[in-house]
Amino acid sequence: MSIPEEGRKIVGVIGGMGPAATVHFMARVMALTPAKRDQDHVRLIVDNNGGVLDRNVAIRGQGPSPGPALADMARGLERAGAELLVMPCNTAHAFADEVRAATPLPFIDLIETACDETLAGSPASVGVLAADGCLEAGLYQRAFARREVQVRLCAPDAQARFMDLLYRIKSGDLGEDVRGRMRGLAEELLAAGPQVIVAGCTEVPLVLGPADLATPLIDSLDALARATIAAAQPTGG
């Protein structure tokens, strides 16, 4: 089965947060697409802009907002031909309203998509691994609360270690030490009882996979990739 090219929508990707996560997202969209030739793939127009201001710093109120830059990127992608938009960065969704307001294009929300995929298995309690800014903005807490599901987060000291790992990954360190520490953090979180963990930060899947844990791990980036492929189809989005 191939996605018919005719009538398929062009997807604009507001990317670069971080640049490696965006490249990984593109690779995942490709891997999850049933394709036999170049022409079977979803057309992605990607602004891989690592220069977007730090989302975590802005949410903490310690730096200017990246919202205007994200809105500019959305408008640029629309001018380049995009017909729907995605943003493969969880924390940046704190500024999703500015992206939505920037163009009339449909926007596939990563947080909502990841929540829906997580709840397909009807877990009573969900653990979330996410960056400070994403948690401070309450993105996953609110999305799960609307669905009446309890959310477990890392303890404060573990969260600090998570942020250290995050910036190591962004600096290009995907080594065994980082992988082991990320798995350790996930296991600490699981000890609090959740039945599933959401990798709610696009850097996490770069060093932690479902095979690393006994409990199901929902990759928010893969959830977005699947939703993107579906929405790009002539009958989708």
Place this chain on the structure above:
Amino acid sequence: MSIPEEGRKIVGVIGGMGPAATVHFMARVMALTPAKRDQDHVRLIVDNNGGVLDRNVAIRGQGPSPGPALADMARGLERAGAELLVMPCNTAHAFADEVRAATPLPFIDLIETACDETLAGSPASVGVLAADGCLEAGLYQRAFARREVQVRLCAPDAQARFMDLLYRIKSGDLGEDVRGRMRGLAEELLAAGPQVIVAGCTEVPLVLGPADLATPLIDSLDALARATIAAAQPTGG
């Protein structure tokens, strides 16, 4: 050392030929950039359009030209904010004049870049692994002839096997059999005497690396990645 963000140019990437090669190109630009944080990376705006008409079929005169679509993509990238253009597909350079004419932006030519990098070691003879369309259009033969360097190509039967491998790679097959056959083709070509081989097709580096051969292998995609990083710098082209 980081590339200063201020004054750095935004690079437009005319991509999708094939989509995996473009994602690989993005990963190589990142890997070859001295970066410690998201903000250190070159900003790439990428149109990863697998729907571009088959270049090899068009050059053979058996199908319509992809030139107008490539020109449209160049204009779309300019509208999205690109300040210089690259096209990580060797064969598509048969239509480079249409891309150059589409916008006033500088265009970094992959073929010229790969030739320059190949001749840094002053080889007397160069072997080229490239797709039918790239060879029929004479892209590498002309570029090396202008530099007074002799080019060796695959024998016709080997070239047919090369094209089979190419379409297998495009279908997602990066397995051991494809790798072994590609290495075998390179070794057959080397038996004709060239002192260096140019991987003049963006799919080749997906299955063949410098460590696979005793003779130097020039990755045209890496050459373009290096030229792209240099040109994006405030002092660059």
